[in-house]
């Protein structure tokens with residue numbers, strides 16, 4: 001529990017640090033970079049799946065952050081603001097290397113017969129997500145499967161379901177309509193469900 | 206329903222889904238995202254849930270769809286390969302130096 005007194009000391013301290021950072025204080029800059037580079041790099045790697053590009057995205061993001069620090073509105077959370085900047089820098093690199101081009105996903109989507117009835121294989125076994133995740137390497141396997149989705153769908157699924165950005169934010173970042181983001185998210189989820197079926201059906205990793 | 210193959214069930218469903226207030230699985234599919242976001246107007250929500258009540262394929266599909274969202278969320282966030290870890294020292298130096306310049 002932090003009392004009101006503690007709270008004000010913390011925010012006064014944070015404000016002082018921010019001030020030093022804005023003034024370009026070297027020690028404070030280094031402390032700030034060490035504090036945040038880890039999660040920023042992890043985020044950039046999740047999005048780009050390429051170590052060198054992730055490094056570039058983080059460097060560009062820091063440059064952007066330092067440049068705009070004076071305009072940062074302290075009422076919003078610093079980390080949230082920084083998170084958006086890293087995502088945008090990663091997207092910029094993806095665009096530059098043409099990784100966001102349109103790719104089909106149709107073969108992974110559900111199928112229906114001529115009267116609109118779903119054609120689904122029967123589940124002999126259905127493992128709950130908890131059971132699946134208990135296996136070591138489950139997370140790595142899931143990431144591997146997510147990474148096989150076409151890039152333009154993978155990125156929407158990542159930003160919405162893993163990075164937990166809103167439909168509105170993703171629409172703005174990708175320059176798509178919100179309706180389009182929703183359609184893509186649904187297709188990406190449906191395709192991933194297809195890819196995850198063996199795991200949910202109890203197949204060992 | 207016992208003894209009927211999935212194909213026979215589909216034929217029965219195909220007729221049933223033409224009844225008032227019924228939708229096909231294909232239409233149901235288009236409502237899933239809005240349903241899970243609780244974005245459906247009451248009438249559409251009723252129609253969606255009515256289909257779900259009578260269609261085993263869609264029940265199973267929705268269960269797996271939901272489980273898959275949870276798996277991607279938890280698995281994607283937990284993957285150790287992308288956990289915040291050691292940051293290369295030269296990256297830190299590069300960022301700090303770039304600011305000084």
Ligand SMILES: [Zn+2]
Nearest residue numbers: 118230260263
């Ligand atoms: Zn159905």
